[in-house]
Amino acid sequence: MAADEAPSKARLRLWLRLLKVTRKVEGRLRERLRTEFATTLPRFDVMSALNRHDQGLKMSELSGVLKVSNGNVTGIVDRLVEEGLVIRGAVEGDRRANLVRLTRKGHEHFAVQAREHEAWIDEMLADMPANESENLAHRLDALVQALEEPESKK
Amino acid sequence: MAADEAPSKARLRLWLRLLKVTRKVEGRLRERLRTEFATTLPRFDVMSALNRHDQGLKMSELSGVLKVSNGNVTGIVDRLVEEGLVIRGAVEGDRRANLVRLTRKGHEHFAVQAREHEAWIDEMLADMPANESENLAHRLDALVQALEEPESKK
DNA sequence: CACAAAAATTTTATGCTTGAAATATAGCGG
DNA sequence: CCGCTATATTTCAAGCATAAAATTTTTGTG
Numbered sequence: 001m002a003a004d005e006a007p008s009k010a011r012l013r014l015w016l017r018l019l020k021v022t023r024k025v026e027g028r029l030r031e032r033l034r035t036e037f038a039t040t041l042p043r044f045d046v047m048s049a050l051n052r053h054d055q056g057l058k059m060s061e062l063s064g065v066l067k068v069s070n071g072n073v074t075g076i077v078d079r080l081v082e083e084g085l086v087i088r089g090a091v092e093g094d095r096r097a098n099l100v101r102l103t104r105k106g107h108e109h110f111a112v113q114a115r116e117h118e119a120w121i122d123e124m125l126a127d128m129p130a131n132e133s134e135n136l137a138h139r140l141d142a143l144v145q146a147l148e149e150p151e152s153k154k
Numbered sequence: 155m156a157a158d159e160a161p162s163k164a165r166l167r168l169w170l171r172l173l174k175v176t177r178k179v180e181g182r183l184r185e186r187l188r189t190e191f192a193t194t195l196p197r198f199d200v201m202s203a204l205n206r207h208d209q210g211l212k213m214s215e216l217s218g219v220l221k222v223s224n225g226n227v228t229g230i231v232d233r234l235v236e237e238g239l240v241i242r243g244a245v246e247g248d249r250r251a252n253l254v255r256l257t258r259k260g261h262e263h264f265a266v267q268a269r270e271h272e273a274w275i276d277e278m279l280a281d282m283p284a285n286e287s288e289n290l291a292h293r294l295d296a297l298v299q300a301l302e303e304p305e306s307k308k
Numbered sequence: 309c310a311c312a313a314a315a316a317t318t319t320t321a322t323g324c325t326t327g328a329a330a331t332a333t334a335g336c337g338g
Numbered sequence: 339c340c341g342c343t344a345t346a347t348t349t350c351a352a353g354c355a356t357a358a359a360a361t362t363t364t365t366g367t368g
Contacts, residue, residue, distance in 0.1 A: 010287040011279040012272050015179065017294040022176040023221060024301045025169065030356085042324060060346060067177060072325050074348055079323085096333045096346040118166050125165040127300040128293075133164040136293060139286070140171040146281045147178050184326085196354060214316060226355050228318060233353085250316040250363045312367090319360070330349070336342085 025124055032120055037113050042068075042076050044117070047102060047110045050086060056099035058091065085109060179278055186274055191267055196222075198271070200230050201256060201264045204240060210253035212245065239263060 026041065033039050049065045050057060057065065063073040077100055080086040085106035091097040102110065125133065180195065187193050203219045204211060211219065217227040231254055234240040239260035245251040256264065279287065 008272055008276040010284045010291070011282060012275050014279065014282065014287040014291045014294075015275045017291045017298070018172065018176055018179070021294050021297050021301070022172055024298065025172075027221070028301075034357090040323075058346075059348090067181070068324090069326055070347065071327080071349075075324075091346095094334075094346080098347085118162055121166050121169045122162040124301060125168065125297065127296065128165060128168065130164045132293070133168040136290070137164070137168045137171045139290060140168075140175050142281065143175050143279065144171070144178065147175070147182075147278060188327090194353075212316075213318090222354090223356050224317065225319075225357085229354075245316095248316080248364075250361095252317085310368090313365085315362100315364070317360105317362080320358085322357095323355085325354075326352090328350085330347105332345100332347080334343100334345070336344095338340085338342105 025121075028124060029117070029120060032116070033113070036116065037109075039113070042072075043080060044113060046073070046076050046080065047085065047106060048114065050100060050102045051107070051110050051114070054101075056089065056101040058097045058099060060097075062100060080106070179275075182278060183271070183274060186270070187267070190270065191263075193267070196226075196230050197234060198264075198267060200227070200234065201239065201260060202268065204254060204256045205261070205264050205268070208255075210243065210255040212251045212253060214251075216254060234260070 030041050033041060033044055045066055046062065049062060053061075053065075059073055059077070060070065062077070063070050066073070077086060077088070081088060084103055086100055087103055089099045089101060091099050128136070184195050187195060187198055199220055200216065203216060207215075207219075213227055213231070214224065216231070217224050220227070231240060231242070235242060238257055240254055241257055243253045243255060245253050282290070
């Protein structure tokens, strides 16, 4: 084993594994959300973000939090508005922006979905002991940190 | 700390972290593939699968390997065929199916892309020592195993 | 052989996603 | 107040993704 070949391959394997787990879990969540609540993961994500920010979020803040494009959020919010789950309100003193918030109905729907969502995750990751979960989460967090600052080493 | 509340929350955190890391890395890969090779992640994935199976794969095998829907693969392969990177061949004795393979051009393109791809991953996960990568990969693999068999405990 | 069930694939409808272009408003320097 | 630059959002074109319906071919089974 070369002192140089191994690390790269090991990291590639790690990445492929990460991808596999994530896709698998995402797929299950997607299916459950569809069959049990007639909704989708992106919609759940948007509602989750709005639930954490009860004072509302601007479209750009929403796309920032979710790490998706601006135009993407427009479409998802449009549909949620049609169904009366969220509302677009005016921003005091800035007619360009608007503040998106959950409606009462949106809050109620989300509460139910979030409870189930947590249970599904718990079930899917059941083989993972709590302390090991924490451990893994920390390592992954370190990775996220490193990725956040691409070239801050100026 | 309740003996019951913690595990579920810890697992939820783990899941959210997994999602964050994966999306971040995926986003970077996507951008690189686009700017440097004018291609996309799904196309790369398809070519990667075909590269590992030089004798070719049927459409259904391809969607099985990649864990995406049948109809999805149809569209991606269509575009790769248009660009002369893959070909659809007949399957001996079954006119329903067809065998998808990389063309010579496809092989050449993929070789270049795969080399870069591995380097990008290596760079992004640089903070992760090789042995820790292996460790993590193994834990994740256990998770995948558990997820593969949903109710095999009949 | 006939014909129903199964298998391989494509088509269709709908929604997600992106990057880029377009639109509209804000805010600043002169 | 004019005009420029920046900010907030939407629109647009293209591709990705899924589930369900449709198509074509194969494979039993009587």
